[in-house]
Amino acid sequence: MAGNSTYKTNLNADLLDGYNPSVHPGRDYKRQALNINVTIALTKIQSFDELASSLTITGILKVTWIDERLLWNPRAYTHLTSTHFKQKEIWIPPLVLSNSYHNIDLIGESDMPVTVTDNGEVQWFLPLKLSSSCDADVTYYPNDEQICSLEILPWGYTQEHIQMTYLVSELNGNEYVENPIWDLIDTSQHSFKAPKLGFEMTFKFKRKPLFFMVNFIMPTILMSFINMLVFLLPAESGERVGFSITVLLAIAVFLSTITTILPQTSTPQMALLCYLLVTHIGQSLLIMLCTIFGLRFYLRPTEEPVPRWISRLASLFSACEKISIVHPEPENTVSVLTSEDTEDVCKENGNKTYENVVTWQRVGRAFDNVCCVFFAVTSVTCNVAFLAVMSS
Incomplete structure (x- = not known):
């Protein structure tokens, strides 16, 4: 030019x-x-x-x-x-x-x-x-x-x-x-x-997911596992109900935070993360209800007899323990077996069902074991399924 x-x-x-x-x-x-x-x-x-x-x-x-x-x-x-x-x-x-x-x-x-x-x-x-x-x-x-x-x-x-x-x-x-x-x-x-x-x-x-995985997904999954630790707290501490309510509110806060950054639409589909959080909230509600229900076993009077069917269920979900159990006598008297006697009973009966009526404390511990295992399996299943769908 x-x-x-x-x-x-x-x-x-x-x-x-x-x-x-x-x-x-x-x-x-x-x-x-x-x-x-x-x-x-x-x-x-x-x-x-x-x-x-x-x-x-x-x-x-x-x-x-x-x-x-x-x-x-x-x-x-x-x-x-x-x-x-x-x-x-x-x-x-x-x-x-x-x-x-x-x-x-x-x-x-x-x-x-x-x-x-x-x-x-x-x-x-x-x-x-x-x-x-x-x-x-x-x-x-x-x-x-x-x-x-x-x-x-x-x-x-x-x-x-x-x-x-x-x-x-x-x-x-x-x-x-x-x-x-x-x-x-x-x-x-x-x-x-x-x-x-x-x-x-x-x-x-x-989207680059690392930030959101660290700040949203991982805390939510961790809280779902922390939630079930309520069954490991001693019933005498008086903190079980408060602990379960605190975790429930924490998950609810995460759900409200997620909904503020996502479009309010169901087309083509609502975020799977919302379904996961709603599932965790439902699980937390069940854990809170089970916690309240389980405390009733611990707070029952020791002289109140345990129904036979509850005693058998408690025996299924708890091994023979070195604890005192209640055994009804024909003369309507109650005798307390020591821990040594309990071992003898377990050895003598083997796999046979005996008519001992366990204490309400043992029923409460068996109930806690069942709830802890059940909610642990539920949490693992939900979280693994969510992560598998996300990765695919």
Whole structure:
């Protein structure tokens, strides 16, 4: 490129003499539509708001076409091979983002520079910041993947007037800067089928789950296991009910925190994490009820006899212990066996069922053992199933 500002000023004035920016280029509208080449260079996924259902990206839109009214001979202008115009001075395809999150306006600014070469090629390189509507799918939150698209249309024109060609089948990601929350997995673009004119850019990105796993998932799973430790607390401590209520409230707080950062929708499905938290809340309620129910065994009067069927169940879930057990005598008297006598009874009876009636304390311990094992198995099953579904 040679010349100076004087020659460039004369060139621009000559090219714009009689030029109408409202008329689109074309030598013969009937025989051939105007061909427009499009390339997108994505630079960054600026943000994705699940609650607002909006995606914001930044990138560079590269659009080229031939305007036969902007041809010139470089020798007549000291070998000038290119010049610049403002966007408002020449014809520009009126592109709009049809699924815009905000108002639908024309892309570009009127004072943006446009490059024109001596063969009439117009090069419109435009930095973009676009926000589109995109419904979030948080089924597998925080290990979720999102697919969003941007639809760009040449407003006011049909396929009889212009054709849009894509120089690359995938978006150019060479200048892409990683987002701290989302990993870009795949990008693509395709044109719409007739009669719709325009093209669609599709983005597939996945959340980086480490932060959410450490701050949400792991505490929730740990609390579900801490919850069952209530059955290991001595009943005499008086802290069982308070402990179970505290864990229940902690899980409820986590559920309320999760619901504030997720969209309030059930389409396509509510987050599996919410189901896990609701399951843990239900489990905590059952543990609290079992805790209250189990304390009734410990607080029963020692002279109150234990029903035979409860005694047999307690014997099934607890081994022979060196404890005192109550044995009813035929004469309606009660004799207390020592620990040595208990060992003899166990040895003599072996696997046989004896008619000893255990104390309520032993019934309470057997009930605690059953509840602890049952809720441990339930917690492991729920958490392992959740993690397996998330990882798949």
